[in-house]
Amino acid sequence: MKKVGIIGGSGFIGSHITKTFLENGFEVKASTTDISNEIKYQHLMNLKNAENLHISELDVRDKQQLKQFISDCDVIIHSGTPFQLDFNDAKTELFDPTIKGTENFLAVVKEMPTVKKVVLIASVAAYNTNFPLPAGNKLASDTFNEKDTPFLSEESHPYAQAKFMANQVVNNFIESHPNLDVEITSLSPVGVFGKSMSKREDSTSTGLQLLIKNNLAPNPFVQMLYDTNVEMAIVNVKDVAAAAFKAATISGLHGKNYLLSSETYPMSDLNLMLNNKAPKNLPKIIYQNQLAEHDLGLPFQSVKTTLEEYSM
Template sequence: MKKAGIIGGSGFIGSYITKQFLDHGFQVKVSTTDITRKDKYEHLMVFNHSENLYISELDVTDKNALKDFVSDCDVVIHSGTPFILDFEDPKTQLFDPTIKGTENFLEVINNTPSIEKVVFVASVAAYNTNFPFPAGTKSFTDTFNETDVKFTSNESHPYAQAKFLANQAVENFIKKNSDLHFEISSVSPVMVIGKALSIREDSTSGNIQFLIKNNMAPNDFMKAIFDNDVPFAMVNVEDVAIATYKTANKKGLHGKNYLLSSETYKASDIHAMLNHKAPKENPIVIYQNNLAKHDLGMQFKPVKEALNSYSN
């Protein structure tokens, strides 16, 4: 059996990725930041083929721990960067674990001969740190795809800036190392929606859905969303997991970074659908998904399905 190491494999997106690999016959090693916190990973134990699942404590800023984690893996998925909107110290909570963690990871995998494929679960922030607001001079209705000029701003949320810089580190690593023994690919989902597989209530993605469902604005970010009725490009968390698995198991995708996106709706219509009401406007596709459809054979589910899943 091949072994997949999934950093962050018990999180909101990571749990679905873990399930994909178990369902397809892999041994799966999942990292957790605190092995004593069983609530972080006990939901994985009920998956089919969980006898092939291993849980390992990991600090992504610790190179030695990273070496141990990836040492016997054929495939490694990096889905372990923090998604935090309300923070106290952006350096220690966001920039260090995201950027330094990525740099350490790249150094370690370059010295691990067993690895055949690496997939980064990045973010739309790798392309536009202002998301869900438009990039640069674009409008809310202007489309965006992988060929567009990437946009970043020091005024963007530190989470988005950290994800952008981490993606730059990956791109620079690929440019500087033309003779790697493995392939690196990335997937960059827009707003990920759907129901968490764990019973934990600290998922940022889940909390954003909760706030929109209940018209709650506890911070300036959410207030701006409601005040401007901002359109959100969304993608089903199951689709993110499927795309990650497909990217990991298809050769010839080295250096590619796929936008994962389904439909775009305004915040008011997301609120309506989360409360089992019909949206007022038809969906549009702002963040294009043609590359993922072409290379990965993806068929993205309508977002209403994921919103219903969350609200139920």
């Protein structure tokens, strides 16, 4: 039985990844930031094949903890960087755990000959820190794919900047280590929506869906989304989990970074669909998903299906 270590395996995306690997016969080691807080991971204990699941506490900034976590794994999925829109100190809450955590992770992986596959859950921000606004001089109707020049703005949200910089760390590491024994693949999902597996109330992804459903704006960033009726590209959290499994089990994907996206709708239509009403606009495909569909064999679920799952 192969063993996968899932950093952030009890989070919104990580929980679905944990479920997918368990269902496919893997032994799973999932990390949590606080082992004493059982609400963070107790929803995983009733999953199919949960007898093959182990929960470990992990701080990605601690190299020794990373070594212990990774040491007996064949595959590592890194989905453990923080996603939060509200913060007090961007450096300590976003930049350090995202960028330094990625640097530490790659340094440790390099020393672990047992690890053969690594999948990093990056973000659309690795390609466009302005998301969900267009990149640079592009219009809202212009498409975007993996061949476009990545766009970084220092005016973007610190979370997006941190994810962009972390992706640059990964690219530089791959370029400077041409003879690695491990294959590294990245996934860059757009807005990840869908049903949470836990009952936690601190998930940014599920919280954002609640805000959009009720037209609530707790901060200027969310208010801007409403004021501009921004076009939001969305991907189902289950599709992100499926992509992580595919990327981990298909060979020949070293150095690739796949955009994961389904359809795009304006915020006003997302509000309607979250309230079980029909959208006023037809969906668009702004962030192209053909590369992931081809290489990973993925169909992407519609936004309508995704938002219906959230409301269930």
